[in-house]
Amino acid sequence: MLLLAVDTATPAVTVALHDGGSVLAAESDVDARRHGELLLPAVDRVLAEAGVKLDAVTDLVVGVGPGPYTGLRVGIVTALTFGSALGLPVRGLSTLDGLAYASGLDTPFVVATDARRKEVYWARYADARTRLTEPAVDRPADLAETVAGLPAVGAGAVLYPEVFPDARGPEHQSAAALAALAAALLADGGGARGGSEDAGHPAPGFLPPLPLYLRRPDAQVPKNYKVVTPK
CATH class of the missing domain: 3.30.420.40 (ATPase, nucleotide binding domain)
Known part of the structure; x- marks a missing residue:
């Protein structure tokens, strides 16, 4: 191989x-x-x-x-x-599963990456090979209760220490x-x-090679085109 x-x-x-x-x-x-x-x-x-x-x-x-x-x-x-x-x-x-695997943790934790717009992409894990939730995107403050007391891996955890006080490597x-x-x-x-x-848990596994965005792109086709009439 x-x-x-x-x-x-x-x-x-x-x-x-x-x-x-x-x-x-x-x-x-x-x-x-x-x-x-x-x-x-x-x-x-x-x-x-x-x-x-x-x-x-x-x-x-x-x-x-x-x-x-x-x-x-x-x-x-x-x-x-x-x-x-x-x-x-x-x-x-x-990508979150890759970060989780790199952590080597054998107790519950969170992976959080920077989603910009003051949000994070995140998921919870039971250990480095067992994901407990599907990837999601949220504002860190909205996750405070959900992730309380859990170590966190990734750049998103580093960016928001008030929500992820136990940030650990790897960051990237x-x-x-x-x-x-x-x-x-x-x-x-x-x-x-x-x-x-x-x-009942989404264990890490291979996926189709399709981008997982989780939210709509900033650039979008206008819904209403301006009507131009001849003079």
Whole structure:
């Protein structure tokens, strides 16, 4: 296995290559405004560090968010392009699940990333592999009672310490963790949702490679066009 993972759903532009046992190479650059410029050079450097070409890749995984429209689409479109060129399916994974897996926590916690507009994308977890709620977007103050007393992972937790006083690492997404989670899911039997989902919880698993926005984009088609009549 040579699994290439990319994620641009957060300010971190992150790439990793995994051989099914360990991460061979990884790179992350936190820059919310340069996803399109940074991703492909990062892929080139990761492949070069591992000493392989793109056509040696056997599996493709992409973080599908939740995240802002502009950044999120860069990683997904790039992964889909690679998939088309290589004749490989592209598997999606929740960006929040990647952060949760990277935390390594074995007790209940929250993952919160920055959704801008004074909001966070978030979900609750029983442990690093068991998500208890579907990803959502809310104002931090509205979550105070729900997350009270729980450790929190991610940049959203760091931004709002009054709601998430026990903020822990990692702050930013890592494709190395996303790739490791994907490898673990494949080893478990293909990554189909299961486990805690059978008890009513949405266990982390592979998703379609489609962007998870959770809210409408800022730019929208006008509902009413101005009528211009000839003079």
